[in-house]
Amino acid sequence: xxxNIMLFKLTLLLYGITTLLYMVSVVVNKPNxxxxxxxxxxxxxxxxxxxxxxRFYEAGYTPVTNLHESLSFFAWTLAGTFLVxxxxxxxxxxxxxxxxxxxILMLFGSLMPMGIQSLNPALDSLWLPIHIGLAFLGxxxxxxxxxxxxxxxxxxxxLKSKNFSALYHRLPSLDTLDNINYRCLTLGFPLMxxxxxxxxxxxxxxxxxxxxxxxxxxWALITWFLYAALLHGRLTTGWRGRRAAILAIVGxxxxxxxxxxxxxxxxxxxxxxxxxx
Amino acid sequence: xxIIVVGLSHKTAPVAVRETVAxxxxxxxxxxxxxxxxxxxxxxxxxxxxxxxxxYAATNATDAALAQLKQFLADYHNLDFAQLEKHLYTKHGxxxxxxxxxxxxxxxxxxxxxxxxxxxxxxxxxxxxxFKSVGLILNRxxxxxxxxxxxxxxETNIAGNAVSVSxxxxxxxxxxxxxxxxxxxxxxxxxxxxxxxxxxxxxxGVNRVLVTNRTFAxxxxxxxxxxxxxxxxxxxxxxxxxxxxxxxxxxxxxxxVGVEQxxxxxxxxxxxxxxxxxxxxxxxxxxxxxxxxxxxxxDVDDLQGVVNANLKERHKEAxxxxxxxxxxxxxxQSWMAGLDVVPTIVSLRRKVDELRQQELxxxxxxxxxxxxxxxxxIIAMSSALMNKILHPPTKVLKLAQKDDGAQQYVxxxxxxFELEIxxxxxxxxxxxxx
Numbered sequence: 114x115x116x117n118i119m120l121f122k123l124t125l126l127l128y129g130i131t132t133l134l135y136m137v138s139v140v141v142n143k144p145n146x147x148x149x150x151x152x153x154x155x156x157x158x159x160x161x162x163x164x165x166x167x168r169f170y171e172a173g174y175t176p177v178t179n180l181h182e183s184l185s186f187f188a189w190t191l192a193g194t195f196l197v198x199x200x201x202x203x204x205x206x207x208x209x210x211x212x213x214x215x216x217i218l219m220l221f222g223s224l225m226p227m228g229i230q231s232l233n234p235a236l237d238s239l240w241l242p243i244h245i246g247l248a249f250l251g252x253x254x255x256x257x258x259x260x261x262x263x264x265x266x267x268x269x270x271x272l273k274s275k276n277f278s279a280l281y282h283r284l285p286s287l288d289t290l291d292n293i294n295y296r297c298l299t300l301g302f303p304l305m306x307x308x309x310x311x312x313x314x315x316x317x318x319x320x321x322x323x324x325x326x327x328x329x330x331x332w333a334l335i336t337w338f339l340y341a342a343l344l345h346g347r348l349t350t351g352w353r354g355r356r357a358a359i360l361a362i363v364g365x366x367x368x369x370x371x372x373x374x375x376x377x378x379x380x381x382x383x384x385x386x387x388x389x390x
Numbered sequence: 391x392x393i394i395v396v397g398l399s400h401k402t403a404p405v406a407v408r409e410t411v412a413x414x415x416x417x418x419x420x421x422x423x424x425x426x427x428x429x430x431x432x433x434x435x436x437x438x439x440x441x442x443x444x445x446y447a448a449t450n451a452t453d454a455a456l457a458q459l460k461q462f463l464a465d466y467h468n469l470d471f472a473q474l475e476k477h478l479y480t481k482h483g484x485x486x487x488x489x490x491x492x493x494x495x496x497x498x499x500x501x502x503x504x505x506x507x508x509x510x511x512x513x514x515x516x517x518x519x520x521f522k523s524v525g526l527i528l529n530r531x532x533x534x535x536x537x538x539x540x541x542x543x544x545e546t547n548i549a550g551n552a553v554s555v556s557x558x559x560x561x562x563x564x565x566x567x568x569x570x571x572x573x574x575x576x577x578x579x580x581x582x583x584x585x586x587x588x589x590x591x592x593x594x595g596v597n598r599v600l601v602t603n604r605t606f607a608x609x610x611x612x613x614x615x616x617x618x619x620x621x622x623x624x625x626x627x628x629x630x631x632x633x634x635x636x637x638x639x640x641x642x643x644x645x646x647v648g649v650e651q652x653x654x655x656x657x658x659x660x661x662x663x664x665x666x667x668x669x670x671x672x673x674x675x676x677x678x679x680x681x682x683x684x685x686x687x688x689d690v691d692d693l694q695g696v697v698n699a700n701l702k703e704r705h706k707e708a709x710x711x712x713x714x715x716x717x718x719x720x721x722x723q724s725w726m727a728g729l730d731v732v733p734t735i736v737s738l739r740r741k742v743d744e745l746r747q748q749e750l751x752x753x754x755x756x757x758x759x760x761x762x763x764x765x766x767x768i769i770a771m772s773s774a775l776m777n778k779i780l781h782p783p784t785k786v787l788k789l790a791q792k793d794d795g796a797q798q799y800v801x802x803x804x805x806x807f808e809l810e811i812x813x814x815x816x817x818x819x820x821x822x823x824x
Contacts, residue, residue, distance in 0.1 A: 142547075227611035272565060273680060275692045277699060281565075282551070287663065351660030355683045 117176075118167035121185065124164050125219045127157035128192075132216045135209035142283055154212060154268060158192045172229045175242040177249075179230065180376060184222030186245070187372070188215045192251035198257055200356050202293070206283050210260045240315035247331075248308035251366055254301035255340070259365035261293035262358035269355055286302040287354065294357050295347060302344050303386040309333055327381035339364045391432075391527055391729060392452045395489050396459040396479040400500050403477035411467050411474070413438040418517040421466055426523050427561060428462060430455040433528040436515040437493075439507065441500055446745070448527040457482045470638075477610030487531070487722055491715045494535040495542040496549070503548040503704045508539045530725065540716045545714060548707045551700035556587035558696045559667050560594050566665050566686055571595030576648075577634035578602055578626060579640030580612060583669050587637055588616060600633060602626035604640070627651050631658035639669040645676040652679050674680055696760070727796040731787050735802050737809045739780060746772050 134150035165186065168176040176182040195211045268284045271277050284290075312330075313323040324330060343360040346352030352360075375383065398408065413421055413436050425434040425445065433448040437498050445463070449455035461479055464471040483491050492498045496507050515532045518524045526533070543549055546765035552558040566632060575596045577588055580603055588599065599618025609620040621629050630636070640646060647666070656664065666687040668675040673689055680687035688696075750772060754765065783803065790796040803809060 268565070272562070272686050273696055275688070277696070284565075284704075286564060286568040287566050292568075351662070353661050354663065355684065 115171060115229070117164055117171050118216065120160060120164040120167055121219075121223070121227070124157055124160040125216075125223055127153060127160055127220055128188075128212065131157050131247055132209065132212040135205060135212050138205045139209045139283055139299060142205075147208060150205075150208065150212075151199070154192065154196065154208075154247050155298050157340050158196060160188075161185075161189045161192060167228075172232070174237065175245070177241065177245040177250040178236055179225070180229050181225035183245075183376075184218050184248075185259065187252060188222065190246075191215050191218070191256055191298045192239035195257060198277065198293070198296075202285070202289075202319070204289075206264065206280070207257075207285075207293075210263075211257065212290035214256060214260070225340045235319055238319065240311060240313065240318075244308060244311045244315055247304050247311055251301045251304035251308050252372065253367055255303060255361070255368055257321075258294050258301065258361040261290045261297070262361035262365075263290050265290040265294070265358035266355065266362075269358075291354055291357065293354075298344050298347065298357075298361070302340050305337060305340065310339060327383055328375045328379035329371065329381055329383035332367065333377050336364060336367040336371050337372045339367055344345045391726065392449055392482055393486045393490075393527065393531060393726075394447050394449055394452060394456055394459070395444055395486040396447075396456060396463065396478060397437075397442060398479065399442035399444070401497065401498075402479055405475075407477050408440070408443060410452065410469060411443045411463055412440075413443065415513070415517075419521045422518060422521045422523040424466065425459070425462060428455070428458040430458055433525045434523045434531065435514055435518040435528055435532065437511055439510045442493070442498075445476035446486075446528060446531070448525070448531075452482045456482065468658045472554050478824075484719060484723065487719050488715060490716060492529070492689070494539040495707055495711055497711055498541070501553055502701070502708060503550075503553070505543075505549060508536065508543075512536065531722065534718065534722050538715060541714050541718070542711045546707045546710045548704055548711055549733040550707065551703055553697055553700050553704065555583065555669075555690070555693045555697060556590045557589050557613075558639075558693050558700070560590045562665075562688060562693075562696065563591070563688070564594075565663050566633060566663050566817050569595065570635070572597055573634040574598040574600065574632055575614075575637060576600040576602070576621075576626070576629070576634045577612065577618075578638040578674065579604075579635060579642075579670065581606060581639035581669060584637050584639040585612070585667070587667065590816075591635065591637075592616060594779070600629060601627075602629075602798050610761075627655075633664070634662070635665045635667070637669065638674040640674050642670070642674055643672055645674060647679065649674045649676055649678050649682065652682055652685055656682065658686065669693075722793070724796065728791040730800045731791045731796050733804055734809060735784055735787060738783070738803060738807055741807055741809060742776050742780060 131150055131154040135147060138146040138150055165176060170183070172228065177186045191211065191217050195208070195215075199208055223388055263366075264284055265287060268287060268290065271281050272287070316325065317323045339360065343352065343357060343364065346360075347357060375381070397410065400408070404410075405495065414440075419435065421436055422434060423432055424677045425447070430449050430451040431447045432450065435446040437446070440490070443463075445459050447455060447459060454801070460475060460480070461471065463469070464474045467474075467610040481707070489498070494508055494511050496503050496505070499507050511532070515524070518528070525691060542677050552561045558796070560570065563573070567573055570591055573591075573596050575598070577584055577590060577599065598811075599613065600621050601609045601613040601616065601618050602621040602623050604610070604623050606620065606622060609623070613620040627647070630647070631654075636647075638647065652664065652666075656662075661684050663684045663686070666675050666685065668681060668687065668689040671690060675687055675689075677687065677689070679685055753768070783799075787796060787799050787803075790799050
């Protein structure tokens with residue numbers, strides 16, 4: 114077996130352990146109960162980084178050109194982003210949810226054909242890592258905003274209805290969750306913008322036109338407008354709390370569709386990374 | 391040695407009875423000294439709070455000491471013994487240890503998990519130490535109780551969530567704002583509960599207080615008290631947007647804050663969240679305010695609901711507290727049992743050595759032809775024999791002492807060899823005082 118695939122499976126296992134440990138720490142709900150989960154997550158992320166390096170080495174190009182690679186790369190950016198954010202937050206519930214998403218991405222990725230194909234000449238460019246890296250980093254940050262948004266809504270509902278479940282005592286304050294939304298938005302939006310712009314520049318040199326309205330571009334633009342509206346609302350008219358949380362969730366759905374739905378359902382210029390690769 | 395408890399609490403006696411047996415903190419020396427003069431009480435501690443009066447004692451004669459303590463309670467307070475006895479509970483051995491651990495851990499309190507009781511027991515122990523009514527056993531016992539209470543507090547969530555309405559309000563505010571530090575509280579109207587809640591908010595970091603009242607002088611007075619700012623009742627609604635937290639308890643018969651005012655206040659605040667606490671009955675704030683985004687409204691019943699849910703949560707936590715306590719009881723009992731191990735071993739050796747001495751004398755008086763070397767050899771042999779025989783039981787006892795099973799061996803040895811144990815007896819505190 115190829116080294117990168119072995120490493121991928123090991124990483125998948127480590128993410129599985131991480132998720133399990135985080136879930137236990139949520140149930141037990143003790144201060145610093147997530148120490149071990151975090152340690153394993155750090156190891157898993159390191160293993161994942163090594164996986165990508167090996168894949169890069171064995172394939173000879175940045176491994177983001179088929180669905181298996183994209184899913185793995187997305188999971189990697191999400192795990193990395195979360196590790197950075199979690200350094201300050203340390204919230205087991207958020208961590209358990211995010212690591213579950215990472216695990217799902219990895220499981221999904223493990224079901225895809227994992228073999229290395231020869232690189233489509235159109236993708237043989239330095240723009241590949243730049244464009245994809247920025248786009249997925251943006252995605253990762255928005256995923257954290259999505260998770261915070263879901264918990265914001267759950268907790269807001271409990272506070273309004275005065276009906277508290279066991280989850281209530283495990284959640285951070287509304288203010289903290291809303292803050293995550295804001296931080297992620299101000300970080301994710303420039304990343305996404307740069308991802309789209311870099312794609313356009315690359316398209317100009319590869320296809321001869323900045324914008325060709327292929328499905329990926331169109332949906333990315335729609336998603337961009339959604340986040341732009343949210344950012345604008347936040348900064349000017351004080352959209353916050355519930356509305357911001359809902360928009361972060363809707364934005365994430367669009368984002369997922371732009372990433373996966375377009376790949377799987379709508380053929381276009383970006384169809385390098387469909388199921389068949 | 392046994393640990394015993396005699397007492398009454400909110401569970402067994404009404405306040406009318408409890409107050410008659412209470413001990414005044416400024417006069418603890420006399421009762422402590424009197425208790426220690428009781429014939430069968432070796433050490434004693436008096437715990438007296440508004441919810442309980444309890445005597446903890448160490449004794450060698452459990453039943454007699456229990457009777458003496460009961461009599462003492464009645465005599466000291468000049469009460470009718472029969473009347474008082476109805477309300478008293480007595481505990482000894484494991485039950486007594488468990489009881490004191492539970493009391494210290496606040497499992498026996500009226501509001502389970504309340505933090506005061508541990509301090510009260512520490513104070514009680516302080517008096518006992520000051521007036522030298524505690525010795526080896528109770529010193530160790532109470533320190534154990536303190537550490538058990540600490541474990542329960544840190545390892546369970548028994549004191550986790552607010553069980554008073556005003557603390558519940560602070561906790562909810564924390565859930566909304568993250569921290570109440572730097573937030574502004576507005577008091578609308580006055581009332582005991584309102585002021586108490588305001589105090590809790592200030593203690594937790596609220597640094598700006600606005601006070602409004604139909605009577606402006608009253609608003610000014612309260613504002614002074616909280617070093618806040620008085621606001622004219624006529625225009626408090628224009629100031630509403632400044633408040634993150636609004637505490638309302640006026641005597642108004644209609645709603646004084648409605649959806650419209652809150653919506654416009656929110657606009658001025660750029661949707662920063664607001665938390666309304668309506669303590670008034672009839673209510674001051676239109677309940678529909680709760681439907682506005684970023685606004686949270688709690689009335690008295692809502693807060694009481696939170697408190698009840700938290701209480702229920704505490705009772706659940708009590709289960710894990712009991713596990714800790716059971717474990718610690720075992721630990722303490724093995725220490726108690728260990729107290730008897732060394733004296734038993736000493737007494738066993740002495741007994742066997744006496745027998746050896748007697749038999750040697752008898753033998754030597756019959757065998758007069760033995761020379762000095764022969765005699766020495768026989769003496770050495772007898773003492774080697776004794777050591778060989780005593781070695782295994784000594785080892786077993788010492789091992790059993792470590793893992794909690796010494797008592798049965800101590801009992802067996804004492805009976806089989808008709809041992810007399812001479813310690814610990816009498817007033818231990820004379821031997822080893824604090």
